[in-house]
Amino acid sequence: xxxxxxxxxxxxTKTGKRIMLExxxxxxxxxxxxxxxxPGLGLRLIYYSFDVKDINKGEISxxxxxxxxxxxxxxxxxxxxxxxxxxxxFCATSDPRGGYExxxxxxxxxxxx
Amino acid sequence: xxxxxxxxxxxxxxEGATVAFNCTYSNSASQSFFWYRQDCRKEPKLLMxxxxxxxxxxxxxxxxxxxxxxxxxLIRDSKLSDSATYLCVVNVLHQDEKLTFxxxxxxxxIP
Numbered sequence: 001x002x003x004x005x006x007x008x009x010x011x012x013t014k015t016g017k018r019i020m021l022e023x024x025x026x027x028x029x030x031x032x033x034x035x036x037x038x039p040g041l042g043l044r045l046i047y048y049s050f051d052v053k054d055i056n057k058g059e060i061s062x063x064x065x066x067x068x069x070x071x072x073x074x075x076x077x078x079x080x081x082x083x084x085x086x087x088x089x090f091c092a093t094s095d096p097r098g099g100y101e102x103x104x105x106x107x108x109x110x111x112x113x
Numbered sequence: 114x115x116x117x118x119x120x121x122x123x124x125x126x127x128e129g130a131t132v133a134f135n136c137t138y139s140n141s142a143s144q145s146f147f148w149y150r151q152d153c154r155k156e157p158k159l160l161m162x163x164x165x166x167x168x169x170x171x172x173x174x175x176x177x178x179x180x181x182x183x184x185x186x187l188i189r190d191s192k193l194s195d196s197a198t199y200l201c202v203v204n205v206l207h208q209d210e211k212l213t214f215x216x217x218x219x220x221x222x223i224p
Contacts, residue, residue: 041216042216043157043200043214090156102159107156
């Protein structure tokens with residue numbers, strides 16, 4: 001079984017809808033991250049969390065919110081989706097004792113029409 | 114100027130050839146460096162860390178030049194399975210454990 005899972009894997013939604021992307025991990029890592037990937041722009045950090053009570057904005061947090069429900073779960077919400085939020089979204093985890101390596105989930109492909 | 118810059122390619126290389134990629138970074142406080150590999154429509158995975166003294170893992174060699182602020186990846190005896198996008202990744206001192214990703218270099222190995 002995968003250590004980092006994301007649901008849904010693909011989603012098409014309409015402008016203005018609220019959508020939640022979920023991430024779960026069995027690696028026991030405290031640190032979790034949400035990225036989006038767009039062609040030509042690479043991976044950009046949306047939010048990150050170092051433990052359940054610690055949430056931090058990344059470089060592109062506008063239009064997004066997150067919830068860290070437990071050590072193993074980190075959700076990303078789009079309160080009112082817009083077409084330029086169409087992208088590939090990745091969740092990642094890391095363990096500070098293991099250096100800076102991040103382990104990524106399989107991604108969620110989101111299309112906002 | 115982007116924090117991490119890579120030639121996007123594509124690099125189309127015959128099987129068995131040697132190929133090298135470079136990556137430049139702009140922040141002199143960068144302290145840790147990595148190469149990640151990303152297959153089409155898949156998640157990035159760590160290929161190797163890059164150490165100041167350079168390091169080798171089988172057919173892959175990574176080098177760091179702090180003075181010129183670039184890192185390189187060399188792939189020898191390339192295989193069809195090496196076809197992927199290679200992401201240059203940097204961690205900057207005092208920026209927690211945030212990683213900054215380059216946009217990637219696309220490599221296709223031709224039979």
